[in-house]
Amino acid sequence: MPDNTLILGLVALNIALYAMIVAGYIMSRRIRIFRVTNLREAFEFLEKRLRRAFPDLREGFTWNEAMAKIKPIHGNVDWIVVERVLQKYEAYRYGGVDPGNVRIDSIVKLAMMLPRGERK
Amino acid sequence: MIEDLREKVIAQVGKVVVGRKLEVNLLLVSLLARGHVLLEGVPGTSKTLLARAFSKCLDLSFKRVQFTPDMLPLDIIGGFIFNMKNREFEFKQGPIFTNILLADEINRAGPKVQSGLLEAMQELQVTVEGHTTKLPFPFMVIATQNPLEFEGVYPLPESELDRFMMRITFEYPNKATESDIIRRNLVEIDVNQVQNVIQANDLQGIFKQVDSVRVSEEILNYVAQLAEASRNDFRIGLGASPRAMVQLVHSARANAALNGRDYVMPEDIQSLATFVLSHRIRVDRTATLKGIVKNPSTVIQQILDVVKPPR
Numbered sequence: 001m002p003d004n005t006l007i008l009g010l011v012a013l014n015i016a017l018y019a020m021i022v023a024g025y026i027m028s029r030r031i032r033i034f035r036v037t038n039l040r041e042a043f044e045f046l047e048k049r050l051r052r053a054f055p056d057l058r059e060g061f062t063w064n065e066a067m068a069k070i071k072p073i074h075g076n077v078d079w080i081v082v083e084r085v086l087q088k089y090e091a092y093r094y095g096g097v098d099p100g101n102v103r104i105d106s107i108v109k110l111a112m113m114l115p116r117g118e119r120k
Numbered sequence: 121m122i123e124d125l126r127e128k129v130i131a132q133v134g135k136v137v138v139g140r141k142l143e144v145n146l147l148l149v150s151l152l153a154r155g156h157v158l159l160e161g162v163p164g165t166s167k168t169l170l171a172r173a174f175s176k177c178l179d180l181s182f183k184r185v186q187f188t189p190d191m192l193p194l195d196i197i198g199g200f201i202f203n204m205k206n207r208e209f210e211f212k213q214g215p216i217f218t219n220i221l222l223a224d225e226i227n228r229a230g231p232k233v234q235s236g237l238l239e240a241m242q243e244l245q246v247t248v249e250g251h252t253t254k255l256p257f258p259f260m261v262i263a264t265q266n267p268l269e270f271e272g273v274y275p276l277p278e279s280e281l282d283r284f285m286m287r288i289t290f291e292y293p294n295k296a297t298e299s300d301i302i303r304r305n306l307v308e309i310d311v312n313q314v315q316n317v318i319q320a321n322d323l324q325g326i327f328k329q330v331d332s333v334r335v336s337e338e339i340l341n342y343v344a345q346l347a348e349a350s351r352n353d354f355r356i357g358l359g360a361s362p363r364a365m366v367q368l369v370h371s372a373r374a375n376a377a378l379n380g381r382d383y384v385m386p387e388d389i390q391s392l393a394t395f396v397l398s399h400r401i402r403v404d405r406t407a408t409l410k411g412i413v414k415n416p417s418t419v420i421q422q423i424l425d426v427v428k429p430p431r
Contacts, residue, residue: 043431047431058425058426059425059426059427059428060386060390060424060425060426060427060428060429062385062386062387062390062429062431063431064387090383090385091381091383093336093430093431094334094336094338094339094383094384094385094386094430095334095336095381095382095383096334096336096383097383
C-alpha cells in the first residue's frame with residue numbers, strides 16, 4: 001500500500017503543475033498584449049477587443065462610431081488623451097502624417113477595459 | 121478660413137431659411153467639389169429661397185430660370201442674334217452665364233432642354249453653332265425637381281442624373297420648425313438681409329485648399345469596393361458608375377477641407393455616399409415588387425454597413 005505522504009505529495013505536485021500551466025497561459029496572454037509596440041498595433045488590438053465586446057458593431061464602423069459606443073460605459077477614461085491619440089492616428093493612417101510620440105498605452109488600456117465578450 | 125466657412129454660411133442662410141442646416145452643408149460641399157445639385161421635394165419647402173440665399177452669402181452671381189414644357193435650349197444657353205447696326209451675327213449669352221444657375225422645376229422642360237444642359241454641366245462650357253464659350257468659374261447648377269408622381273413632368277435621363285453630384289431631398293419640416301417658418305413669414309422675408317461671408321475672389325483660395333486634400337490609396341480602394349458592392353448586389357439593377365465614385369471622392373475632399381483636414385477619412389465617404397449615389401443607382405424591379413427593398417438609400421446604407429473601411 002502506497003504511503004499517504006507520497007500520495008499527498010503527488011497531489012500537491014499535480015496542483016503546482018496545473019497552476020504553472022494556468023499562470024503560463026495568463027502570462028502569455030499578457031505578453032501578447034504588451035507586444036503592442038506602435039500606434040497601428042494598438043488600434044488593431046482595440047479593434048479586436050471591440051469586436052468581442054460589441055458583437056453588434058457593423059463591419060463598416062468608423063473609429064468615432066466605436067468611441068461613441070465605448071464612452072457611455074467607461075466614464076473614468078481620460079477621453080481628452082484618447083481623442084488626441086485617435087486624431088494623430090487618423091492623420092497618420094489617412095494623411096501620412098508622422099504621429100510623433102503618442103501615448104499608445106492609453107489605447108491599450110482602453111482596449112483592456114472593454115468587456116471580454118465571446119471570442120470569434 | 122475654410123474651417124469656419126460652413127458655420128458662417130449656415131448662419132447667414134439660416135436668417136431666411138429655417139431648419140435646413142444639412143441641406144446648406146451639402147450645397148457647400150457640392151460647390152467646393154465643383155458639382156451640381158438636384159433638390160427634390162414638394163413645392164413650398166424653401167428650395168428656391170435656399171438657393172438664392174446660398175449664392176448671396178458667397179457673393180456669387182445668381183440667375184433663376186423657371187423651366188416650362190415649351191422651353192428651348194436657346195432660352196438657357198443663348199444664341200446668335202443678327203445685329204442690325206453692324207450687320208453681323210452676335211452671340212447673346214443666355215442665363216446660363218452665371219455662377220449659380222437655379223434651374224427651377226427642371227423636370228417640367230422637355231428632354232431637348234435638359235440635354236442642352238449636359239455639356240455645360242460636364243465641361244463648363246457651351247457650344248452654339250461651333251462657337252464655344254467658357255462659363256464663369258465657379259459654375260454650379262442647382263436644379264429643383266418635383267417628385268415624379270406629379271403631373272406634367274419629364275423624368276430626367278440617367279445621363280443627366282449622373283451629372284448631378286448630389287440629390288438632396290427636402291422633407292416637410294417638423295412641427296417646431298414649421299411654427300418658426302410661419303412666425304418668420306408674418307413679415308416679408310428679405311434675402312438682402314443675408315450678408316456675404318466671403319468675397320468671390322477669396323473663394324479661389326478655398327478651391328485650392330480643397331484640391332490639396334490627400335486621398336490615400338486605401339481610401340480609393342475602399343471607394344472601389346463600395347462601387348463593386350453596388351454592382352454585385354442582387355437588389356440593384358444599375359450600380360454606381362465610375363463617374364459617381366469620382367464625384368464621391370471629390371465631395372469627400374471638400375467635406376474634409378471644411379472640417380479643417382487635409383486628408384480624407386472613411387467618415388467623409390460614408391456621410392456623403394447616400395446623397396451622391398442614391399439618384400444614380402436603380403433598384404431592381406423584382407426586389408422592389410417583392411418588398412425586399414424600399415428605396416436606393418436603404419441599400420446604400422446596408423452596403424456601407426458591410427464593406428469594411430480602412431482602419
